[in-house]
Amino acid sequence: MELTQATVNDLLAQLGPGGGCTYLPSDLDPQALTELLDSRYGLPRTLVLDGFTDPTVDESRGAALLAPFEDRAVTIRAWAYGNQWVGTGTARDAEGAVRPVLVVAHREVPEPLAVARDGDGDVDWVERLIRITGWTLPAQRPDVDWAEVESRLGTALPSDYKRMVETFGSGAFDAWLDLNQEPWTYLREDGLLIWAGTEHEDSYCWRADAGDPDRWPVVVRSFDGEDVPFDCQTAEFVCRILTDPHHPFTMAHYFDTHWFMNYAESG
Template sequence: MELTHTDVDRLLSRLGPEGGALYLPGDLDPEALDELLDARYGTARTLVSDGAADPAADASRGGALLVPFEGRAVSMRAWAYGDRWVGSGTARDAAGVERPVLAAARREVSIPPRGEDVDWVERLVAITGWTEPARRRDAAWAETESRLGTALPSDYKRIVDTFGAGAFDGYLGLNQEPWTHYREEGLLIWAGTEHEDLYCWRPTARIRTGGPSWSAPPTARTSPSTARRRSSSAGSSSTRTTASRWPTTSTPTGS
């Protein structure tokens, strides 16, 4: 049996908002299902391997996915996505036969409220359920800023330090240092999407001033190749530049 993303949507809808578990046909390849979920939700955490459950797999780490199997799970990987856990693997059914399974469960997310004093990095960590240690403790930001000739936003640096290389929702890729492809336009690129939309800053002060370097809002810029593709269907040759807030609050799942 070969699954598509449409099939996965249909199966998850059967589980409903409260979650539950489904035993799937025996001819379905569990690894193929994992690949579909990886492509959709990003990096998974392992809850069960060779019948042994991770002792740290509590409610905050997807442990609720294991409840319907009552100790019969043989393997299980879990993805955090917004207020939901999604899991796949194999488990023994009532007859003792190991079969592929798909599970879902509610996920409690404690998100700091919006406001002027909100710590955006803490908010992003809460939204993602990120529990891994900092990925880039040794980032040489002083060297990078000196080379770029401008200071970088402290929250951007903290997000890179925390999450490291990867993409949020498998969609928004975080640059480990700003790209300079549009430096002649006064833009530094901090992220990009799978559709080649580029998210940029416009620095307004040089590092030697010692003052704030980023008084202008970030911008989203469509790369020329994407603009050409879009213009061919929309009848326009102009690129898109819009204001956006930093940081993004799309629901990432890891890096």
């Protein structure tokens, strides 16, 4: 079997939206399949390694993927994607042979939180972003030396942005909005620091004045040089473009469910 993204599409279609499990040919490279799914969904969570199940695995972390195998799973890695769990790795078949597997299970999507009212100061927008994307992995960059970064940039940075980088690491929301791991400075002479961007060459910035960074407004510098300001903070802005179909930069028209594709290589 030649492994391509088209092959993966066919295999997932055979399992169907309701979920299922299939044992694959023994000569198929399970690592190659994992890497193809990595490129599609980002960094996976390891549920089973060398026959040992992570004791923290529960329904919110993909436990439904293990049900078809009982105690026969050898290595299983999992991705949360919309209302599905997708898993692959190896497991023992009925004859005891270790074979590659692909498994899909239904995932209960966290209840989307309605977009908060303007002026609602009690919302933790980073926590809301975690729920919107179904993020279940541990913090990816908890040890960032922000003091060094801020010293080099000559300015403090918004606290919610720093939490986003620490939590999600390098990657893109809906595989579309790239989160910079530290702000880009090539628009600094215009008073802008760039914290994210898209392949359409829109730059997502702050108007970085001398005031409190947690009050810096978001500014979108479009590919044609127009600046569009928004009176909100970073994480709130991302939550709104993911979920609000009326936002001028909405992604809700293109994606029914939302996720974060982590670019880090899985171990």
